[in-house]
Amino acid sequence: MMSLVPQPYLGWGVRSMLHIPKDRTVALYGGLLLSDDFDVKSRYVVSMEIDGKRYFLDGNKGPRTLGIYVNHSCDPNCAMTWYVYKGTVMMVIISLRRIEPLEYLSVDYGPTYEINGPCCHCGAANCPDLEAFREYRRTTIPTINSGWGPSL
Numbered sequence: 757m758m759s760l761v762p763q764p765y766l767g768w769g770v771r772s773m774l775h776i777p778k779d780r781t782v783a784l785y786g787g788l789l790l791s792d793d794f795d796v797k798s799r800y801v802v803s804m805e806i807d808g809k810r811y812f813l814d815g816n817k818g819p820r821t822l823g824i825y826v827n828h829s830c831d832p833n834c835a836m837t838w839y840v841y842k843g844t845v846m847m848v849i850i851s852l853r854r855i856e857p858l859e860y861l862s863v864d865y866g867p868t869y870e871i872n873g874p875c876c877h878c879g880a881a882n883c884p885d886l887e888a889f890r891e892y893r894r895t896t897i898p899t900i901n902s903g904w905g906p907s908l
């Protein structure tokens with residue numbers, strides 16, 4: 757069971773209410789599959805290569821799922837992958853390790869990830885921006901990204 761909750765400094769996030777074993781599908785990443793003509797500025801676009809062709813899935817279009825709220829981390833506990841089910845590409849998020857109850861789910865957005873703000877806000881021990889983020893936290897009050905999403 758997953759919960760959509762505010763995640764400090766990151767907007768909305770997804771937490772697991774129960775423990776999740778390693779290698780489990782934890783969320784579906786819905787959206788509109790595009791081969792071209794996509795909004796490159798959408799932060800919900802993920803790319804995948806299928807049979808040598810690159811596709812882009814815009815999670816901000818089409819069916820919106822919990823998976824699009826999973827935030828970036830430089831030390832993620834999940835990863836994105838895809839499979840074909842009855843001729844349809846399914847983008848899913850899988851657990852890379854055991855995830856504890858109330859832990860936020862995270863994936864590495866990859867090299868195309870554009871940081872929204874002065875530094876990465878993941879706070880992971882291995883994050884290259886950790887010191888900059890600590891300074892940012894000292895001077896900034898966390899806010900919820902209110903552009904869209906459920907209201908509290």
Ligand SMILES: [Zn+2]
Nearest residue numbers: 830876878883
């Ligand atoms: Zn980071």
